[in-house]
Amino acid sequence: MNEHATLLLTALYYTLCLPVYTLFRALALVLSPLYYGLQFVLLPFIYLARFGSRVIVFPFVLLARLETLYVYLGVAGIIGVCAGGILYFIFSALKSTFNLDSYDEGYGVTAAEYRAARCKRKAGEDYASAPVLMDTSCRFKDFRLLKQRDLLAQTILEEDDSDY
Template sequence: MAETLAAVSAVLSYAWWPFAQLLHATGLVLSPFCAFALFVLLPFTWLLHALLSALLLPFRLQLLDRVETLYIYLGIAGLIGCSAGLCLHFAFGFLSTTLNIHDSQPSKALPKQRTAAEYRAARRERKADMCISTPPAVKKGSSLRRRGLLSQTIIEEDDSDR
């Protein structure tokens, strides 16, 4: 058994050797690009580090230990509320299907939409009916005189008495 394990290990190591050399050569070729990318991304790295430090501050100062009881209370209240709501939902659904209690109003289906051709035909009919039924309006020539002060020019006088 040990000889078989040693033989398998030797075969796998000889099979892996070309891939390891290829990965090593690729790492050597790409290392300058990786270093340049890390240098360019350094401000973002520091920003991420600062944000993580700010977010983890309550855990380092152990501020959450003081409100642990409140978290437990609110969590259990939320679980009880959700479970009660689910129970009521399923109970009402079961009772309404068992007793055949449904809305008496049929569902409101959307009315059939008119096509553009039907809309244009209806508009032409309305215009034709409107032109026939309404008499032409008579323009009065005295409308300019009725405007009052809007049609008159305002003339200001200078104070020449001084």
């Protein structure tokens, strides 16, 4: 390097940088007791802030640990949805191509519905013809069914003594 440039840089260092550096060192020396005292007073709040920040960041840390599983399940879900959609469209196209739509015709009245309607009709006819005397055959059947479900009508089986 040039001798004049070296001399110029040395002069700038000693006239600008060294006094600023010395001033900051003196300021730090004077303010250090205040800094340490303030740090001692604020220490519980600093620990509380650290704890709060760790609680807030914890879900993200957990997510980072489970990132591989998260990516695996996400890709599996996307593949499953795509495969299901493709299969749905293929089978719907085949179904419409070969006219495989099965239209279930409404079934007629079941036996139980027919019996209930007949019993109701019979009760209405009997009531209209003889208001005092009423056919109780339907009621008797219902009563008999209710009686069969009664706890006292059931047989209680005794248990055999066993070795276990």
